[in-house]
Amino acid sequence: MIINKRSYKALDIERVLGDLHPITPFGMKFKSLMKPYEREDAKALFEELDRIEKIKELVDTQRAVFVEIRTYMRGIKDIRKSVERCIEGGVLNSVEFFEIKNLISIMRSISQSQSFLHWEIPEKFRVDVLEEVERLLDPESCGLKTFYIYDCYSxxxxxxxxxxxxxxxxxxxxxxxxxxxxxxxxxxxxxxxxxxxxxxxxxxxxxxxxxxxxxxxxxxxxxxxxxxxxxxxxxxxxxxxxxxLKDKEAIEEMKVLEDLSQKVASRGGIILRNIDAIGHFDLLIAKAYLAIAMNGVKPVISEKTCCMIKMGRHPVVEAGLKKKGKVFTPISVNLGQGAAVITGANMGGKTVSLKMVGLLMAMLQYGLFVPAEYMEASLCDFIFISAGDEQSLDSGLSTFGAEMQGIKEMLDMSDRHGLILIDELARGTNPREGYAISYGIISYLMEKPCITLITTHFDGLIREGVKHLQVKGLRNVDYDKLGDPDIISQYMDYSLVEIIGNTGVPKDAINISRLIGVPEAILKEAESILESPVTSH
Structure with missing residues (x-):
């Protein structure tokens, strides 16, 4: 799936992945290699989500086992290069053998803990006890973690x-x-x-x-x-x-290390397989812990083009609000092929709703649970977002020029199955031309196989075939409390409702201005202008 750098940043994908915390260097490596699943990989994605669900259930019922496993994992060092060098014919030193011996011991402990889980662990995640390697590095069965060149070697x-x-x-x-x-x-x-x-x-x-x-x-x-x-x-x-005698002993010890390196090399493949199993298992557990932390659910993969989110939450925004003692208002949407438009005043949460849809769709294709009560969606070939506040200094483009350049990239992809998100379409030009361009872009995208969601302030863009979602906006306002912008969140209902029929863009901007304390004379004149028959885009 294609997500360009601009969209990746705008959707806060990196910040969400930053909350994914594998413990081992092997798990961290696999995390760094994470890519979105492609549409043709739907079966593999479905299986991954099933595994996360299973681990999530096991964490709830067998938490002590996972505490034990993660404790063992914290003692793991990255010795992959030593094993690979050994396989390639290199001779390991005593320190490297000690580190391998320690890892083999941890593998035994993880394997034993896995055996207590009520799950038939797939081979990809199963850590085996490597008895042959254990005997090589502990030929006298002392059970010590330290490595020693035993007399029995020679x-x-x-x-x-x-x-x-x-x-x-x-x-x-x-x-x-x-x-x-x-x-x-x-x-x-x-x-x-x-x-x-x-x-x-x-x-x-x-x-x-x-x-x-x-x-x-x-x-x-x-x-x-x-x-x-x-x-x-x-x-x-x-x-x-x-x-x-010491010199001769050192020479003989080197011969032992050479011989031991060859024997470990012959078993290097199973060691590397176990290393990968630990990494995959570590990352899987991290995904389950992330799902628990954000109270996420397993999204349903649909074959039809859709994005249905019930009571969804933007995890980054939600975390920021929580620090301020505030609660994120869950948002529900039901999108299909074609175009949908979100209207509502500034400060009404349109942009957050837009980005939440994009982020949750991306999280699904990264193989993660999503913060929502329910989500069903089709897989995308691409996810693009135009945030409307870009400016290309390198190319000399204005904000509007940079926006159009990004939108052209989306339009070029629109014959494929994907998700197009545009915040305040054509905001960077004059309202009349902005309306006309917006109308044309929506008309163009209505016939495309992708899902399009656009936020706008322009009236007249809603017509047959375009879904209209509107921020509920200000409710039960006490206008005696003036002058404090923070009180707006007390009266703002950020949830979305689907509007049927030709309803204009709501005029909450005047009410927001009134709450902030803008002089009433200005607001009265603005209201009289809105009530006049003269209209413009």
Whole structure:
């Protein structure tokens, strides 16, 4: 489905997707790749909405399991590149093996939690226990999360480590014996590591120890001097052997890492499959949580061209109103192929109604639940909106020129099934020409297979074949409360009603001006002009 950047921004799609919160790096990646379903993908979209509905039900009945799963997910790091590099023949280091081992452990925990859900989980979302990989990384079944190059990986490595341990033991025995001998001869107490630190204030003792053959300076600072047992020839030979054994051990450990990398690589495909399953499952849960947060419903996909919304809400506007302690007035529309027009005074919510229709239609095709009591709609090839307040500085176009450029893009697509939304059509030019252009555009779009919804202030655009929706407007107004624009929302009914017959655009603008406190003399003159027989567009 086509949504250009201008429409994407105007409809607040990004802000809605911003409230979609997968936890894992894999889920975040799939979110970044989200695109609207195409019309030919209706079956796949239907299945996705069914899965969200199922997860939503399970969250209600088995919330503790999802808390557990999401807790496990928070411990996941993105190790996909390590696995892919391993598959390509790279050798992983100990840190990478630790991260893979940790992920494999988390996969087991998620898999076990999934088994408690009352749902036959589709393969795409099912996380498997990878026992073969577990045995590779924990060959002694210790159950530790840390990674260690175990002796059992290599008999030669085991022998080298044993030889080094034996040499280190003998070296330590000699060092301890020499330490006891030095303590007896000097009357000083050495540390278990065979060293002693002397303050530089003890000048005589430092001079004495500098001449003492069984100790050597190990380190110095401006505060003190540290002495350590001087190794004899036997100790030097052992130290040389130990260093040699360490070098051989490091070489053998690298051979183990190479072999282990190859074995993990042979199982890399199932690891990546599990990674994708976690990502898809994470994003699915996030969609269900979003549906719960906005009290959304599963939209019904219709084969006939329509957009029926019962008590719909614009989630971004609703959230903004909630912060101010106000409530969003739900809006209902029933649109079909052809053109529909919304009329009503400024501040009556026409633009919000228009954008709500576009946003909910987009949310449906992104595979999301919608904030409404009910929604049934056909899928679109495109969704375009002209907000009427654009200006192209780069091309030198005026607001009207930029608007017409955007509308031309819509008209070029109008032979396809889509949704066209135009706010205050032709507002950027003089009223007479604006009316004429609006009349022509509506006539043109009435015969097209797309759904068109237009807001306008122009009288005379409503005729046979054009659906007329009108903002109910001001009700039960107390005109004694003047001067405060905020009180308008107390009296404004933002809901839409379908008007049958040739009814003009309502004149709530004068009443709104009266509420704000515009001088009555001005308003009386305006009312007298409206009552005169002279009319203009």
């Amino acid at each position: 008999p030669e490595l085991r022998d080298l480590r044993a030889s080094r341990a034996k040499a280190e033991y003998v070296l330590e025995e000699i060092r301890q014996a020499k330490t006891r001998e030095i303590e007896k001869e000097t009357g000083l107490k050495l540390r278990s590591t065979g060293d002693i630190t002397i303050s530089r204030n003890q000048i005589d003792l430092i001079k004495k120890l500098l001449d003492y053959p069984k100790l050597q300076v190990f380190s110095e600072t401006y505060i003190n001097v540290t002495f350590r047992v001087r190794p004899d020839e036997g100790m030097m030979a052992l130290l040389k052997d130990i260093e040699s």
